Amino acid sequence: xxxxxxxxxxxxxxxxxxxGMALLIALIYALIxxxxxFPRGSDFREAMKALHFMLGLCVLALVAVRIWLHxxxxxxxxxxxxxxxxxxAATAMHLALMLFMVATPILGWLLLSAEGKPIPFxxxxxxxxxxxxxxxxxxxxxxxxxxxxxxYFLIGLHTAAALYHHYxxxxxxxxxxxxxxx
Numbered sequence: 032x033x034x035x036x037x038x039x040x041x042x043x044x045x046x047x048x049x050x051g052m053a054l055l056i057a058l059i060y061a062l063i064x065x066x067x068x069f070p071r072g073s074d075f076r077e078a079m080k081a082l083h084f085m086l087g088l089c090v091l092a093l094v095a096v097r098i099w100l101h102x103x104x105x106x107x108x109x110x111x112x113x114x115x116x117x118x119x120a121a122t123a124m125h126l127a128l129m130l131f132m133v134a135t136p137i138l139g140w141l142l143l144s145a146e147g148k149p150i151p152f153x154x155x156x157x158x159x160x161x162x163x164x165x166x167x168x169x170x171x172x173x174x175x176x177x178x179x180x181x182x183y184f185l186i187g188l189h190t191a192a193a194l195y196h197h198y199x200x201x202x203x204x205x206x207x208x209x210x211x212x213x
Contacts, residue, residue: 039107040207048097049208052090052132056186059086063179081151088152091136094129109196110203124189127172131182138175145171 039051043086068078113121137160143150144159145168151157161167196204 039203041107042104045100046208048211052093055086055090059083085152087136087139090132094132098129107207128185128189131185132180135175135178138171138178141171142168142175175189
C-alpha cells in the first residue's frame with residue numbers, strides 16, 4: 032500500500048483511511064440511532080451501544096494515523112488552484128472534522144468512566160479516564176451528543192463542498208481522493 036501522495040492524487044493509504052473511516056462513522060451513527068428500535072436493557076440494544084463505543088475508539092486511533100499521514104505526506108495540489116478564501120475554508124473544515132473525530136470518542140470514554148460503567152474494547156477492559164461523577168457524566172453526555180449532531184452538519188458540508196468542486200468548479204478536489212478516477 033502506497034504511503035506517499037502523488038502529484039495529482041492522494042496515496043492509496045490516505046484514500047483507504049478516508050473512505051474506511053467514512054463507512055466506520057456511518058456505522059457508528061447507525062448503531063446509536065437504530066438502538067432505539069429495541070427495548071431498553073435488551074441484549075441486542077446493549078450490544079449495539081457497546082459496538083458504537085468500540086468503533087468510536089477505532090476512529091480515535093485511526094484519526095491519529097490520518098493526522099500523521101497528513102503531516103508526513105503533503106496533500107496533492109488542487110488544480111486549478113483555488114482562491115485563498117477557499118483554501119482557508121478547506122483547512123478550517125478539515126480541522127473541525129479532525130477535532131470532531133478526536134473529541135467525540137474521548138467524550139464517550141469520559142461518559143462511561145463518569146457513570147462507572149465498563150469500558151469495553153474488543154475483549155479488553157480499558158481503564159476509566161476519571162472516577163465516578165454524576166456531574167461529569169452529565170456534561171460529557173451533553174457534549175458528546177452535541178458533537179454527534181454537529182458531526183452530521185460537518186460531514187454534510189464536507190460532502191457538499193467536494194461535490195460542488197467536482198460538478199461546478201470542475202477542479203480535481205474530489206478526484207484526488209476517490210479510489211478510481213471520476
